[in-house]
Amino acid sequence: MSEKSAFQDNYPENVAHCYGCGRLNGHGHQIKTHWDGEESVTRYRPEPFHTAVPGYVYGGLIASLIDCHSTGTAAAAMYRAEGREMDTQPAFRFVTGSLHVDYLKPTPIAGPLEIRGRVKAIQGRKVIVESWVLAEGVVTARGEVTAVQMPESFFAAALPKPGAPTA
Numbered sequence: 001m002s003e004k005s006a007f008q009d010n011y012p013e014n015v016a017h018c019y020g021c022g023r024l025n026g027h028g029h030q031i032k033t034h035w036d037g038e039e040s041v042t043r044y045r046p047e048p049f050h051t052a053v054p055g056y057v058y059g060g061l062i063a064s065l066i067d068c069h070s071t072g073t074a075a076a077a078m079y080r081a082e083g084r085e086m087d088t089q090p091a092f093r094f095v096t097g098s099l100h101v102d103y104l105k106p107t108p109i110a111g112p113l114e115i116r117g118r119v120k121a122i123q124g125r126k127v128i129v130e131s132w133v134l135a136e137g138v139v140t141a142r143g144e145v146t147a148v149q150m151p152e153s154f155f156a157a158a159l160p161k162p163g164a165p166t167a
């Protein structure tokens, strides 16, 4: 795969189940993000059930789109910084350390949304990404995400402890 494929299409299978961006999560948003010069872009069409107030998008969806758009941008930026394609090893996997969203205007639910992002800083294992949501060309929300490279312990922590109750 090359940079022409979506960032998320290159995620290793064991981290491709995220509700916001995992291509293997049939219930999720399955967002697809690409570079557009120095900015990253995702296009997403909300469903009628993503309603907050009738006619407008639920803020949690907007946060989710900013979140996964930004973590994907963080991963892609690290590959770019190393001059590598996203399907090369070792894989960069980023999780959300912090997510800040400002809701500037109600976001109309009719029609597609565009989420754009820009890398503010790459600092060691963390990447700070600013992203914004546009509806019909109008910015309705702005966000900032600190994405942190996922430690291997993240996988281990997800496993049930021996003898722990399962329900």
Ligand SMILES: CCCCCCCC(=O)SCCNC(=O)CCNC(=O)[C@H](O)C(C)(C)COP(=O)(O)OP(=O)(O)OC[C@H]1O[C@@H](n2cnc3c(N)ncnc32)[C@H](O)[C@@H]1OP(=O)(O)O
Pocket (backbone or CB within 6 Å): 011, 015, 016, 018, 020, 021, 067, 068, 071, 093, 094, 095, 096, 097, 098, 123, 124, 125, 126, 146, 148, 149, 150, 151, 154
């Ligand atoms: C990979 C494909 C899936 C993509 C899914 C993306 C969307 C998601 O929903 S991810 C799920 C939600 N996020 C989580 O569950 C993360 C839970 N938190 C954690 O696991 C850890 O706190 C984690 C990984 C963020 C940081 O832990 P750790 O790796 O030990 O970080 P640590 O070494 O302390 O810090 C590394 C750097 O990140 C910074 N950092 C850590 N946490 C935060 C935070 N919450 N806010 C800001 N900066 C932070 C630190 O300050 C440090 O920066 P510096 O190097 O400048 O000192």
